[in-house]
Ligand code: HEM
């Protein structure tokens with residue numbers, strides 16, 4: 108028996124300079140950051156206040172930061188693919204096939220699971236409790252566990268860069284290619300275990316947010332007064348609860364095939380690969396709405412704020428959201444029209460797919476009517492929203508085209524499809540994440556982001572997007588299949604060049620965002636948001652100071668109508684002071700910070716790694732560790748920390764004073 | 776999640792809304808007794824399903840049905856005794872959530888069966904017969 112299972116020196120790709128150099132660079136950067144943290148004496152602060160934090164705001168910030176870092180990783184993969192396709196006409200390019208295959212698989216996996224998901228979940232975590240007027244989520248420690256399990260998945264995927272290899276079978280591991288017979292390496296195992304672990308985190312987060320929204324709203328905040336972002340968060344998390352177990356179970360079946368010789372999806376012994384496609388898309392289609400619904404929520408908030416009007420058709424927005432929540436479980440077959448379910452089945456699912464465009468259209472019109480007659484302020488979040496509306500409609504229309512089964516027979520699996528889904532997911536999710544990032548950044552950190560660099564980033568991104576993806580529609584119509592490492596058709600190459608230029612423009616956009624962050628931190632005093640409402644907002648998060656105190660609200664706000672905060676603000680503006688009387692402050696109990704989440708994730712990584720490399724003693728060790736963590740947590744005596752009322756009063760009175768000053772000076 | 780939580784619960788009970796697991800005085804599902812009872816019934820049903828699978832007392836082709844019935848009963852027991860689903864007015868959220876869950880499960884199971892049957896038809900036209908029309912794409 109080998110002590111390290113399948114692991115030996117051959118796992119390290121010494122012969123492949125690109126991953127090795129990239130991995131080395133990442134390791135150096137991480138070590139550098141860790142060294143800096145220790146040298147500066149920040150370690151206790153980082154550990155106590157961030158890693159162990161169970162504060163939903165900090166957890167939200169960490170989710171978003173994780174997503175942004177992984178966006179860079181995913182984008183580097185994209186840039187490599189784009190440049191490869193530019194040069195790979197009649198030649199092998201610079202990326203050998205087995206490497207290219209890992210790149211598109213890693214790109215897709217990372218972008219969906221470790222960029223889009225954590226970004227959206229991070230925004231929901233940060234914003235939802237503030238908008239609901241509550242002090243924390245329902246299960247704060249579980250929230251931290253969810254975050255760190257996601258991070259565990261990220262770590263495993265990135266580990267595969269230098270230890271072993273990543274999956275080569277695409278962002279969804281379709282069997283029989285992903286079965287042991289055809290993918291004997293550890294790549295698919297890395298993929299599966301990373302997603303099993305982070306999937307549990309996602310599910311836990313979903314349960315947490317649904318409970319929070321259903322059970323913990325401020326007094327008076329009935330369902331029909333809830334901000335639309337909370338509604339979309341509710342729908343999205345309900346879908347997480349319904350859909351993610353399907354993903355977990357499907358990947359578990361694939362793992363059983365690979366590890367224990369089962370035959371769920373094999374070619375032989377009664378296995379059925381088509382069942383995999385069926386199951387994975389039962390999760391996969393809802394997944395896109397899990398991502399896009401909260402994004403729609405962000406746009407709703409942004410459009411209403413920057414148009415200075417209540418959201419048009421608030422109730423129709425709720426209905427549309429919940430309709431999408433259900434219909435999105437009715438369309439999954441459109442991802443495998445061509446697999447041969449036949450005309451009847453294809454027809455039903457094709458029509459159901461087109462019907463989803465109706466509630467989505469309702470939303471678009473609602474945003475347009477919200478802008479109509481308003482005084483639109485073209486600040487950065489609003490720019491992202493407008494770019495979204497235009498671009499997303501194009502992507503939606505190509506989606507309806509693909510929902511026509513006969514058309515799909517020609518377009519599926521080629522670059523038209525790739526263009527379509529980037530055309531919906533980038534404006535639909537990424538732009539919303541950016542809009543939300545700029546919009547809520549001052550709430551999180553107390554100062555705004557630089558406007559000029561934000562606009563520069565916006566233009567580079569949007570122009571880059573069109574340049575990078577419109578050519579893909581043409582290439583698709585010219586018949587170029589997706590996932591091509593090299594090709595021999597001359598007509599495709601010019602378009603590939605255009606797409607590369609687009610990717611380079613996006614690269615400039617990302618660079619602008621980095622610069623924007625640095626510049627804003629430098630100029631934070633000028634950009635300071637001193638009373639908590641920088642955009643003239645309408646929902647409850649803007650009643651808190653920026654950044655909000657740990658307990659968010661010194662007293663629970665009492666909600667008496669839609670747009671809870673706007674009404675209060677109107678009254679305050681009239682009288683030029685806060686109209687709510689100074690409350691009787693009370694001691695507040697807040698959950699204690701806890702290393703449970705981080706420790707859990709540590710053992711989860713250990714177990715994942717052990718499973719991937721068949722190191723069974725390590726698996727046992729990891730399991731014992733994880734179980735011990737559970738026991739320690741379950742038997743803890745101290746759950747909460749008291750914030751004395753004097754402290755609460757001090758913080759709140761100071762904030763009231765600042766806001767009163769702003770009101771007197773007419774700045775609010 | 777303890778003290779201020781129970782305060783919250785009191786507050787929410789007034790508001791007419793209770794989370795699963797919140798123990799309310801005098802309610803049918805409160806107390807450990809019901810957990811023990813639930814556990815006993817659940818174990819009983821489990822044993823019954825093992826017995827059904829092996830027995831000759833039941834008409835062979837009906838065993839599948841019997842197992843399915845026992846499984847549904849098992850779910851019901853879990854919902855009532857462990858997840859505290861009741862029909863009380865304070866349970867609207869839970870019932871709605873359950874309805875959503877059942878809808879999705881229904882869609883997934885029957886949708887999959889429908890799809891897979893058609894897929895199999897296209898895969899394996901029975902020898903000697905023309906391929907079925909609906910699978911002819
Ligand atoms: C930021 C700019 C981006 C660029 C330039 C880009 C580029 C690409 C390219 C070149 C491919 C391979 C196409 C092929 O098969 O030939 C690809 C695939 C893919 N991309 Fe992106 N992408 C970007 C962002 C995103 C985002 C934000 C997401 C999701 C949130 C995403 C998800 C995917 C997925 C799922 C695939 C399919 C991978 C596979 O074939 O298995 N991409 N992308």
Ligand SMILES: [Cu+2]
Pocket residue numbers: 391392395438439441442
């Ligand atoms: Cu879909």
